Amino acid sequence: MSVTAKTPPQTFHVKSFGCQMNVYDGERMAELMAAEGLVGTADADAADLVVLNTCHIREKATEKVYSDIGRLRKRARERGADAPMIAVAGCVAQAEGEEIVRRAKVDVVVGPQSYHNLPELVARAASGEAALDTNMPLASKFAHLPARRRVGASAFLTVQEGCDKFCTYCVVPYTRGAEVSRPYAAILDEARALVDAGAREITLLGQNVNAWSDDDGRGLHDLIVALDRLPGLARIRYTTSHPNDMAQGLIEAHRDVASLMPFLHLPVQAGSDRVLRAMNRAHTVDGYLRLLDRVRAVRPDIALSGDFIVGFPGETEAEFAETLRLVDRVGYAQAFSFKYSPRPGTPAADLAAAVPAEVMDERLQRLQAALNRDQAAFNAASVGRRCTLLIERRGKLPGQWLGKSPWLQSVHLVGDHAIGDLVEVTLAAAGPNSLTGAVAVRDAA
Numbered sequence: 001m002s003v004t005a006k007t008p009p010q011t012f013h014v015k016s017f018g019c020q021m022n023v024y025d026g027e028r029m030a031e032l033m034a035a036e037g038l039v040g041t042a043d044a045d046a047a048d049l050v051v052l053n054t055c056h057i058r059e060k061a062t063e064k065v066y067s068d069i070g071r072l073r074k075r076a077r078e079r080g081a082d083a084p085m086i087a088v089a090g091c092v093a094q095a096e097g098e099e100i101v102r103r104a105k106v107d108v109v110v111g112p113q114s115y116h117n118l119p120e121l122v123a124r125a126a127s128g129e130a131a132l133d134t135n136m137p138l139a140s141k142f143a144h145l146p147a148r149r150r151v152g153a154s155a156f157l158t159v160q161e162g163c164d165k166f167c168t169y170c171v172v173p174y175t176r177g178a179e180v181s182r183p184y185a186a187i188l189d190e191a192r193a194l195v196d197a198g199a200r201e202i203t204l205l206g207q208n209v210n211a212w213s214d215d216d217g218r219g220l221h222d223l224i225v226a227l228d229r230l231p232g233l234a235r236i237r238y239t240t241s242h243p244n245d246m247a248q249g250l251i252e253a254h255r256d257v258a259s260l261m262p263f264l265h266l267p268v269q270a271g272s273d274r275v276l277r278a279m280n281r282a283h284t285v286d287g288y289l290r291l292l293d294r295v296r297a298v299r300p301d302i303a304l305s306g307d308f309i310v311g312f313p314g315e316t317e318a319e320f321a322e323t324l325r326l327v328d329r330v331g332y333a334q335a336f337s338f339k340y341s342p343r344p345g346t347p348a349a350d351l352a353a354a355v356p357a358e359v360m361d362e363r364l365q366r367l368q369a370a371l372n373r374d375q376a377a378f379n380a381a382s383v384g385r386r387c388t389l390l391i392e393r394r395g396k397l398p399g400q401w402l403g404k405s406p407w408l409q410s411v412h413l414v415g416d417h418a419i420g421d422l423v424e425v426t427l428a429a430a431g432p433n434s435l436t437g438a439v440a441v442r443d444a445a
């Protein structure tokens with residue numbers, strides 16, 4: 001590890017890769033460093049300390065950390081400046097901590113469950129000591145984090161972390177650890193703080209967010225009902241869910257809780273029961289479809305989203321065709337799809353019968369064409385709908401704003417608005433990725 005003392009950093013930059021939970025963790029690390037008196041900078045090249053908050057989910061995501069480290073150092077050399085102190089956080093840190101130190105000689109390595117120790121690790125690195133912490137302490141990091149600062153109109157709030165499902169392709173149970181739910185009261189406190197800091201929408205985050213529970217027998221829907229009563233909070237979302245944790249109470253919340261948005265991200269991964277079994281998904285295609293029927297029965301306008309993996313080892317053309325058939329049956333409003341990437345230490349990485357790269361490419365293209373078609377169709381079908389838009393940021397054009405519909409569509413709106421406004425609009429012209437809105441009545445929410 002670094003052996004020479006360095007000047008303690010005064011400025012920092014946090015760069016998060018991967019999922020929304022990393023975005024949340026990145027915000028909390030930034031708050032932590034700011035509380036220590038460091039000044040945040042938007043330009044990584046101008047920072048004394050760069051925190052790379054990494055993702056390990058696929059090989060490509062993992063490799064990004066090494067190219068980023070190389071780029072940061074090269075640009076510092078070109079400017080004749082000292083290389084910044086580099087802290088690798090997130091899931092690559094957890095999975096490959098020692099290797100990163102060996103391969104890239106970074107100053108600090110900190111895992112996703114111990115980043116509350118970041119200031120201490122940075123201080124240790126500055127004095128030339130080894131600074132690696134990938135512990136998964138029983139005591140929660142959340143208790144050691146400073147209060148929330150100003151946030152945008154839409155904020156993330158991690159309520160659950162980790163995964164006990166052990167899908168055979170996935171590193172999450174190893175990098176994020178076992179399923180843990182944060183306490184009810186701590187979540188409500190943080191939600192209040194987020195609303196005070198400007199949030200009008202909160203997205204509850206968890207690797208299996210719908211597995212959230214507490215010792216008093218509460219489930220995610222109880223949390224949602226409590227948040228619905230929070231003055232100033234207009235919208236609630238949650239992600240990512242597992243089909244097997246979709247309790248009836250949560251389904252009914254989509255009917256009964258007005259501030260719970262009509263959107264459900266429910267990954268299925270594949271459309272063949274044999275592949276699902278090989279993935280250890282513990283649900284069938286039919287079970288998934290019946291679940292969606294139950295959700296649609298209580299909330300007919302719900303927008304559905306999912307995750308898919310193509311080219312899982314042994315996936316045949318006929319099995320892939322079943323995925324396309326499932327997509328046709330569901331009609332997703334949006335979805336994410338990936339080529340299978342073998343991850344070290346996962347059971348699937350040992351499976352023979354790898355699908356050739358060109359076959360995977362071709363399947364991904366066909367799947368994405370189908371998903372894009374359905375997303376465009378969903379957007380086209382929304383034209384003429386009246387709904388509330390939450391304004392999240394300025395658009396690129398003068399007087400233009402960007403907001404989200406209840407169905408998580410990006411909507412452009414021109415006029416005299418402000419971030420955090422809730423504007424009643426009629427959805428107009430639809431593109432594949434966004435729509436435009438026309439104001440109906442101002443601030444009707």
Ligand code: 5AD
Pocket residue numbers: 057058169170171267269307308309338339340341342343
């Ligand atoms: N290869 C490809 N995609 C993966 N995902 C998880 N692990 C892998 C892997 N090894 C995808 C799944 C998951 C999403 C977050 O990433 O679709 O739902």
Ligand code: SF4
Pocket residue numbers: 163164165166167170171172173207208242
């Ligand atoms: Fe990974 Fe499966 Fe857990 Fe999702 S449910 S985090 S895909 S192991």
